[in-house]
Amino acid sequence: SFNVGALYKTTAGFSDDAVPRAKTAQLKLEHYYKVAVDSAIERNTRRVELERRLQTEATLSDERKQRQLQQLGKKESTYLRLRRTKLGLDDFRTVKVIGKGAFGEVRLVQKIDTGKIYAMKTLKKDEMLKKDQLAHVRAERDVLAESDSPWVVQLFYSFQDPSYLYLIMEFLPGGDLMTMLIKYDTFSEDVTRFYIAECVLAIEAVHKLGFIHRDIKPDNILIDKDGHIKLSDFGLSTGFQKKHDSSYYQRLLDPTHATTSPTTAAQAQRNSVMVNSINLTMSNKDQIATWKANRRKLAYSTVGTPDYIAPEIFLQKGYGKECDWWSLGAIMFECLVGYPPFCSDSTHETYQKIMQWPHYLLFPEDVHLSRESEDMIKRLITSADRRLPVEQIKKHPFFYGVDWDTIRRIDAPFVPHLRSITDTSYFPTDEIDQADEERAADSNEASKDLAFLGYTFKRTLGKRVRGPG
Amino acid sequence: PSPTITTPKPLYLSSPFVEAALVKGNFKTIVMLPKYVDIMEWVAVNIFDFYTNLNEFYGVIAECCNQQSCPKMSAGPALNYTWINQDRKSVHLAAPTYIDYVMTWVQNLLDDDNTFPTKAGHEFPPSFPSTVKHVYRQLLRVFAHIYHAHYHQILHLRSEPHFNSLFAHFLAFGREYELLEVKDVKGSSSAPVGVGQLWEAWRQMGILEG
Numbered sequence: 001s002f003n004v005g006a007l008y009k010t011t012a013g014f015s016d017d018a019v020p021r022a023k024t025a026q027l028k029l030e031h032y033y034k035v036a037v038d039s040a041i042e043r044n045t046r047r048v049e050l051e052r053r054l055q056t057e058a059t060l061s062d063e064r065k066q067r068q069l070q071q072l073g074k075k076e077s078t079y080l081r082l083r084r085t086k087l088g089l090d091d092f093r094t095v096k097v098i099g100k101g102a103f104g105e106v107r108l109v110q111k112i113d114t115g116k117i118y119a120m121k122t123l124k125k126d127e128m129l130k131k132d133q134l135a136h137v138r139a140e141r142d143v144l145a146e147s148d149s150p151w152v153v154q155l156f157y158s159f160q161d162p163s164y165l166y167l168i169m170e171f172l173p174g175g176d177l178m179t180m181l182i183k184y185d186t187f188s189e190d191v192t193r194f195y196i197a198e199c200v201l202a203i204e205a206v207h208k209l210g211f212i213h214r215d216i217k218p219d220n221i222l223i224d225k226d227g228h229i230k231l232s233d234f235g236l237s238t239g240f241q242k243k244h245d246s247s248y249y250q251r252l253l254d255p256t257h258a259t260t261s262p263t264t265a266a267q268a269q270r271n272s273v274m275v276n277s278i279n280l281t282m283s284n285k286d287q288i289a290t291w292k293a294n295r296r297k298l299a300y301s302t303v304g305t306p307d308y309i310a311p312e313i314f315l316q317k318g319y320g321k322e323c324d325w326w327s328l329g330a331i332m333f334e335c336l337v338g339y340p341p342f343c344s345d346s347t348h349e350t351y352q353k354i355m356q357w358p359h360y361l362l363f364p365e366d367v368h369l370s371r372e373s374e375d376m377i378k379r380l381i382t383s384a385d386r387r388l389p390v391e392q393i394k395k396h397p398f399f400y401g402v403d404w405d406t407i408r409r410i411d412a413p414f415v416p417h418l419r420s421i422t423d424t425s426y427f428p429t430d431e432i433d434q435a436d437e438e439r440a441a442d443s444n445e446a447s448k449d450l451a452f453l454g455y456t457f458k459r460t461l462g463k464r465v466r467g468p469g
Numbered sequence: 470p471s472p473t474i475t476t477p478k479p480l481y482l483s484s485p486f487v488e489a490a491l492v493k494g495n496f497k498t499i500v501m502l503p504k505y506v507d508i509m510e511w512v513a514v515n516i517f518d519f520y521t522n523l524n525e526f527y528g529v530i531a532e533c534c535n536q537q538s539c540p541k542m543s544a545g546p547a548l549n550y551t552w553i554n555q556d557r558k559s560v561h562l563a564a565p566t567y568i569d570y571v572m573t574w575v576q577n578l579l580d581d582d583n584t585f586p587t588k589a590g591h592e593f594p595p596s597f598p599s600t601v602k603h604v605y606r607q608l609l610r611v612f613a614h615i616y617h618a619h620y621h622q623i624l625h626l627r628s629e630p631h632f633n634s635l636f637a638h639f640l641a642f643g644r645e646y647e648l649l650e651v652k653d654v655k656g657s658s659s660a661p662v663g664v665g666q667l668w669e670a671w672r673q674m675g676i677l678e679g
């Protein structure tokens with residue numbers, strides 16, 4: 001017999017990081033076997049389900065049944081192949097740049113070998129490190145990857161190179177709600193009811209996955225080919241259990257560090273009181289015009305727009321999923337009024353207004369809102385403890401007549417007219433710089449890469465494949 | 470009394486290490502070919518994973534596997550593997566060099582779309598079964614060297630349950646798809662492979678049944 005303790009001691013002689021590296025290898029292997037067992041079970045379930053279903057189909061010939069089973073096998077095999085596939089930028093051809101976000105852009109791309117169309121989001125690693133957004137991108141990846149929901153944009157692959165992260169998602173050809181609001185100014189109550197009702201279900205779906213979105217805004221509400229919505233951009237979302245780091249917002253709240261919207265920064269600093277009083281006397285039309293003029297610029301800036309963020313998020317005290325219902329209230333207001341309730345010339349001022357929302361939630365006189373709409377908004381834009389929970393939101397008189405179970409299948413108010421699978425007419429492509437960014441990789445990238453370890457992802461078939469089809 | 474010096478039983482054959490495992494039960498669930506799935510794809514992705522996982526652990530051990538500690542690619546008290554060089558001659562290489570050659574060679578095969586196709590529509594070549602057998606044999610040697618020469622370091626890093634399970638899975642898979650020859654696992658009677666005994670031990674424990 002021997003002494004294990006002594007053995008451990010005498011064989012030391014590893015470098016300092018050997019133990020943590022061994023730990024990493026162990027964790028990866030544990031993960032590998034967990035996934036291996038899970039996927040074996042899931043694969044089995046898919047097969048058994050299909051076999052059972054085929055058995056009940058009396059009208060189908062044996063040959064057709066056999067073919068369906070072979071097709072399932074083919075699908076499973078393709079997925080296995082995908083696991084070995086190292087996807088890279090070379091595998092995609094850019095059709096057009098269709099969107100810009102805080103950390104990169106969104107392109108319409110075509111996968112070269114299959115010809116399939118996707119939306120590709122690029123995120124610049126050093127920007128993300130600078131802004132401390134690492135946890136966030138991980139969260140985004142996770143939400144998208146875990147979800148099997150019709151209300152959430154599907155993620156198919158993710159990969160990285162030294163400078164960028166890439167998310168390959170399903171392409172939603174209808175653009176986003178922000179672009180739609182820029183185009184239409186306001187919606188009728190019926191149209192608003194449709195979009196807000198769909199958002200209620202989408203937010204509920206995200207919550208059921210165990211996530212809080214935290215950054216729901218019209219830019220993140222995308223329109224599919226049939227005119228229905230899906231949520232994207234989980235950049236700021238967090239799992240329920242995680243504690244939120246509010247220092248980011250604290251910095252924004254601090255007037256000495258106030259970040260203002262790009263165009264009006266100087267002006268706002270000179271006489272913020274003036275701007276405020278002018279806004280109050282502006283007609284609704286002027287207000288809309290001002291708002292619209294700055295809206296897209298704000299969407300492209302790294303600061304982003306705080307217009308839809310709930311007040312409790314800015315505080316140190318923590319928050320729950322109710323914060324997403326506040327955002328929905330702000331969006332609903334915007335759909336009916338033309339601008340969000342706390343919009344201002346500077347982000348700093350917007351924060352202030354949100355914090356003092358009882359003074360600033362004003363319904364303009366020149367816009368007529370039904371009693372139900374106004375009440376709905378007031379029950380969303382209110383303190384967290386009084387905000388309605390989802391069951392009661394669904395029962396609110398504003399949603400009278402909405403069939404929650406079938407809404408995704410009814411005709412949407414605006415159905416995009418698409419001429420091809422690569423039609424980008426619903427995106428402001430002429431406002432976006434189409435030039436290819438310099439993608440030169442600099443040399444000291446290795447350490448940076450560590451931070452993004454484990455980012456690479458390939459979609460599992462999960463519950464999606466219920467049988468060939 | 471035997472005239473030879475009896476070598477002590479290797480640690481990996483001793484209790485409790487021989488029983489240490491991350492994955493309990495037998496490997497049938499994850500080794501078996503899923504119904505209707507293409508066997509080539511199944512073998513390909515598994516080899517890909519064995520390579521990746523083994524590489525991960527060797528990457529940690531590598532700093533202890535150098536020209537001085539391992540001047541030969543040893544796998545048993547009387548066994549050193551040789552490498553066939555460009556002139557088709559058997560040569561002895563230091564273990565780190567040998568393993569580097571193996572891993573680089575396998576990586577290149579995995580990256581080669583003509584051997585391990587990944588693009589849609591590309592088929593596996595007819596030579597695929599013989600290529601992967603070759604790959605398997607070389608990966609076995611890497612396992613064999615780590616067990617023989619670096620098991621105490623695996624223990625030091627407390628990775629023995631993980632490494633055992635990876636190797637047991639590798640053996641179970643290799644036998645199921647006839648990628649492994651018994652003679653390669655056990656070696657010859659004059660130069661046995663150390664892990665050959667481990668294979669026997671695990672078989673008796675019922676770990677490798679499929």
Ligand SMILES: Nc1ncnc2c1ncn2[C@@H]1O[C@H](COP(=O)(O)OP(=O)(O)OP(=O)(O)O)[C@@H](O)[C@H]1O
Nearest residue numbers: 099100101102103106119169170171172176219233
């Ligand atoms: N899957 C998609 N299909 C079609 N268009 C998309 C898709 N994803 C994003 N877009 C377009 O790109 C725009 C920017 O995307 P997104 O909001 O996800 O970027 P971002 O970098 O996360 O920005 P931010 O974090 O500031 O919101 C969206 O408003 C939308 O117009």
